[in-house]
Amino acid sequence: MISNWRKRRASRRAGKTQKQPGGQLDMEVTIPTHFRCPISLELMKDPVTLSTGITYDRESIERWIESGNQTCPVTNKVLTSFEPTPNHAIRKMIQDWCVKNRSLGIERIPTPRIPVTPVEVLELLSRITDAAWRGDQSGCGELVAKIKRLGKENERNKRCIVGNGAGRVLAAAFDAFAAASFEKNVAALEKILSAMPWMLPLDSEAQSYLASPASLRCMVWFLNSGSLSGRQNAVLVLKELLSSDQKHVSLLAEIEGANQALVKLIKEPICPTATKASLVAIFQMVSPSNLSSSDRIKSGFVEMGLVSLLLDILVDSDKSLCEKALGVLDGLCSCQEAREKAYSNALTMPVLVKKILRISDLATEFSVSILWKLCKNRNPDEGSIVIEALQVGAFQKLLLLLQVGCGEGTKEKATELLKLLNLYRGKLECIDSTDFKDLKRPF
Incomplete structure (x- = not known):
């Protein structure tokens, strides 16, 4: 089956249609059958070949596999490997075809980046663990930066990184540097903290590392003295910890300056995301359903002027912020x-x-x-x-x-x-x- 692309010439940018030499307003460009993905029937941007020898566009076949299918869509044979192999020959042919038809409005597909593999991710995480236990702040920071770069390239990389335990490894590294001396290891700790938000939600082991006294004190330090991004990342991680397990609430309440730092993010907002995260964290601390919540904690927040701050927020804020502010006020009014x-x-x-x-x-x-x-x-x-x-x-x-x-x-x-x-x-x-x-x- 052959599908056609109807492409207007480059002069359409000026709002005019140019006739082709043959007198037709549009030129029909036929996509060669072997350039089209058997699933989407569209021109392949990142052709990959399965163990059955059939080539698909990476996005289409990965969506097929992630849906739980274990067979090749064309041959219906059971896949012996779920890791597709890049088909550089077909990709180069598609790019040459795009260049040849550039005058007809066909844009050349960019050369895709090769996705990270689980083996590569595990190797990077192993090196991060070694660097953390050696106290190699510089080496660990570089490796974390590489993890972040790979994760930003595409969603597939991010899923691969998170799925292979990156959150747990980074949490352990954060705890190790914080326990050693977070004042001396600020650079590495800040880089690790910057990668944690897109790895949420964390598993119980990762949470246990971040809920250690050293890690909590370090995050409170970031809330009080860190950069704007450091403060935002710290409150996002704290919100995750408090929302996942009530015992973390009492642990944080014992850290000097923690409550003041959370209120400061509301009093001196740096961004809506940080403000909302701070409200959720405080809600977990004052919620009536929280057994560890006490009048002492609530009274402390009241003395910091939180009631007036919440009422000010409620005058004119979006739905999400209003809900969170009302939730905190409800908890305080007990x-x-x-x-x-x-x-x-x-x-x-x-x-x-x-x-x-x-x-x-x-x-x-x-x-x-x-x-x-x-x-x-x-x-x-x-x-x-x-x-x-x-x-x-x-x-x-x-x-x-x-x-x-x-x-x-x-x-x-x-x-x-x-x-x-x-x-x-x-x-x-x-x-x-x-x-x-x-x-x-x-x-």
Whole structure:
């Protein structure tokens, strides 16, 4: 079967169509059958040959094999090897054909880079391990840089590197240099840390290396004193550790300056990715579901001004950032100090009510939970917080929430809030919850 490419001449760039000598507007270019991939039927850009002798485009045949197939698509024979061999002869013929038809708009395919093999990856990782245990900072840094270059070339290389245990080896090397002296090995540690984010998620062995006291202290040092990229990479790895195992939360909490460093990334943001990662890390530390979470940890975050920072974020942020900020605020409001800060902030009620049914189901769930904690735990003789909630339209929002539906836990809290708010209805007129212009921020 032969497919045709209809290519306009180079003059199409100017918006005009030139006639060919034969008087036709378009020139039909026929692709030779042996230049086309049997799977995609497109011109092969990186021809490779299987053990059955059939040539395919690398991307197509690798997708076929990764789907679980163990046979050759053309011959249906069982493959004796899943590692295709580059067909340089066919590739050179295709490139020559492209050059010959350049005047018809055919672009020459670039010479593909030969993908890294598992053997090469394992050799590099072995050398990294040796360099780490010898304390060879320079040699280890060069090898890690090579790993990164290979991974950036294409997704296949990245999968091969990660699939052969690179995350585990780099984590062990990081721990070894950190244990020796992270102040003296900053260069190697920073290069290793820069490669870790694209190897996530890590297996349990890699996590155990990164969760060691030496590694955690080193990452906290990067959060406080590292470069911008070093701070971002460190918080991404910490987020992975805290999200994967609750015991890592208590380990990090024992590191001096860890909590302050996480808050600093929110107070002085370097990029949205780092801010979100820091919020997720803090959420793991203050979440009600976290058994190791304590009022001492929450009070520490409150003293750093985190409640006001979160409310400021909630005024105008994207969906993802709002969800994370609300999650952290919900966790903090389980302690009295955080609630007192929230009571005294003029943004609290307007912002929380506005987020109900506005961002996402998760944001609504967190917003209702925070409102419930604030109203339920108020001073019985003081109804001002409930009145403020009524003023910004909380009653109407909660009624609408029950009508459209929500989770069972959120439904119970919304119902309890409505009963509480109903005691104060009729005393005050409601105002629009989106009207923030007359509110003054306390910072």
